[in-house]
Amino acid sequence: MKYSVKEILHLEVSPALGCTEPVAQPATAAAASVIPAEHPEKIEVWVDPNIYKNGLAVIIPGTGGLNGLDTAATLGALYGDPKLGLEVLEPLDEVSTQKACKFKETNPVKVNLLEDRHGIYVRALLTFKSGNVEAIIEGVHDNIVSLTLNGRPVEGSSLVRTKQAQKADMTKLENYIKSLSLTDLVDMIGDLDADDFAFLSEGITYNMRLAEYGLRHGPGLSVGATLEKLARMKILSRDMILAARIITSAASDARMGGIKLPAMSSGGSGNHGLTAILPIHAVSEYVDCSEKIMLESIALSHLVTAYVKAQTGRLSAVCGCSVAAGAGATAGITYLMGGTPSQMAGAITNLTEDLAGIICDGAKCGCALKLATAAGTAVQAALFAIHGVNVHATDGIIGSSPEQTMQNIGTLSTQGMIDTDRTILKIMLEKHFASTDN
Incomplete structure (x- = not known):
């Protein structure tokens, strides 16, 4: 498959708010969007080593100097807009940041390092009173490949592309560029x-x-x-x-x-x-x-x-x-x-x-x-x-x-x-x- 210069530019070039590793939190934002009437009781995230490395110390935009993947995951879950892709945290303001910090004080938020994982990977599991929602990002920072409620796929979500389709697209693009x-x-x-x-x-x-x-x-x-x-x-x-x-x-x-x-x-x-x-x-x-x-x-x-x-x-x-x-x-x-x-x-x-x-x-x-x-x-x-x-x-x-x-x-x-x-x-x-x- 051949790609035009227009296609390559629009696949490779896009706006991003803040460092792309901590803002790879359309995962928690997407999971939270499944049960919008509730805040989660627990947030757990699993990430590959490079996401972990790049999200460890960098400051999250609009937070007045806060950092950490746990903070980014919380902000994404409570106030992120997954439809904004790499600008997922654009809705943040001082009030929402303060509320997210209070949430972390009373609710468990855990980030796990997947030491043997290669390539971009973020898995978020949000526990609500009414169920558990899981979202997975893979391949590129805003590519949500899976969104499930209590283990079952969320039907009709515009946020999700199949893992196979995205993998095929990225492989084709990279193979074409390499040629x-x-x-x-x-x-x-x-x-x-x-x-x-x-x-x-x-x-x-x-x-x-x-x-x-x-x-x-x-x-x-x-x-x-x-x-x-x-x-x-x-x-x-x-x-x-x-x-x-x-x-x-x-x-x-x-x-x-x-x-x-x-x-x-x-x-x-x-x-x-x-x-x-x-x-x-x-x-x-x-x-x-x-x-x-x-x-x-x-x-x-x-x-x-x-x-x-x-x-x-x-x-x-x-x-x-x-x-x-x-x-x-x-x-x-x-x-x-x-x-x-x-x-x-x-x-x-x-x-x-x-x-x-x-x-x-x-x-x-x-x-x-x-x-x-x-x-x-x-x-x-x-x-x-x-x-x-x-x-x-x-x-x-x-x-x-x-x-x-x-x-x-x-x-x-x-x-x-x-x-x-x-x-x-x-x-x-x-x-x-x-x-x-x-």
């Missing part, structure tokens, strides 16, 4: 229409809104605002690399800091979306290009990001913002500067050699530092490639083609770093339980 070359991805850009350009422009609007908030208010670690201050003090020189780092990290500061503004995600991740879009937007201010070329560059960035994510999986031990969205961004920046597919290949190779070792140690405010690095390196890798600086295929994990290099990243992620991922989570859990015991 393409970088040149194929570049050629697809010629099929963009007016609606696609409007959708791509909307992504800039979403993500720049986060960046502007981050620069004004300095939430999270204030990485973007600090870089901006250093530029104003002339301690750092303002150029396209610094501009990319500033707005990308500022947007991550806001998003990871729990600000209630959605990001336009890419490959199932809001931070991927920030990295795929914002460095290109920043560089466009420094080069002579039309808005159409800029939007085409962003489209290419999303396509390359999707290609790498098809190799690595949605979640892994490798920082996807660096190696997946970073690869997308550097390809898009090279395109923006008038580079050839060969130069785009060189840029991807340069970035991969530079950033392939960055681990994913969960979602948290510190992600803004990684996004600053990825954004700046994406620009640098593109500039190097355009000026003839290219890493050799004999170096490390670099392949003889950009496709092979990206496939090698997938192999590293899915085979070579399984124990790394377990070790990262072990360290995080030891810290977490040590802090809760004190």
Whole structure:
């Protein structure tokens, strides 16, 4: 099955409110929607290791600084709207957050780690006076594959797709993307229409809104605002690399800091979306290009990001913002500067050699530092490639083609770093339980 550029963009790119792991709570929201007249008496959730890792410390949007999958599960069950997908927690306000916290004080809410589970998986079991409701998410963050009441399927729910249908769709999409070359991805850009350009422009609007908030208010670690201050003090020189780092990290500061503004995600991740879009937007201010070329560059960035994510999986031990969205961004920046597919290949190779070792140690405010690095390196890798600086295929994990290099990243992620991922989570859990015991 072939997919058009429009279909790929709309499958891979969508708005997401907050980090996508704690907001993978359409599961509890969907379960609660089956018995809307009652609040549950008990909430229990089972999640895969990467959902657990990314949901452990990151701030939940609109909660005034709260974190934790137990809190996210409670908020989803009591006040989430499962029809909103990755914006499931949009209805939250201060009052509902306070009520959810009181609920947790008097009702059991338990999160279980499924250590041997691979791939995105969330199972929620809500116990009501009138029965038990179970919802399961699998494959992608908002894909509800099962919804049952007392063990029987809930008939006619528009929230549910069959596991088989979704698995077939995702497998077909990923297999199709994997079959393409970088040149194929570049050629697809010629099929963009007016609606696609409007959708791509909307992504800039979403993500720049986060960046502007981050620069004004300095939430999270204030990485973007600090870089901006250093530029104003002339301690750092303002150029396209610094501009990319500033707005990308500022947007991550806001998003990871729990600000209630959605990001336009890419490959199932809001931070991927920030990295795929914002460095290109920043560089466009420094080069002579039309808005159409800029939007085409962003489209290419999303396509390359999707290609790498098809190799690595949605979640892994490798920082996807660096190696997946970073690869997308550097390809898009090279395109923006008038580079050839060969130069785009060189840029991807340069970035991969530079950033392939960055681990994913969960979602948290510190992600803004990684996004600053990825954004700046994406620009640098593109500039190097355009000026003839290219890493050799004999170096490390670099392949003889950009496709092979990206496939090698997938192999590293899915085979070579399984124990790394377990070790990262072990360290995080030891810290977490040590802090809760004190």
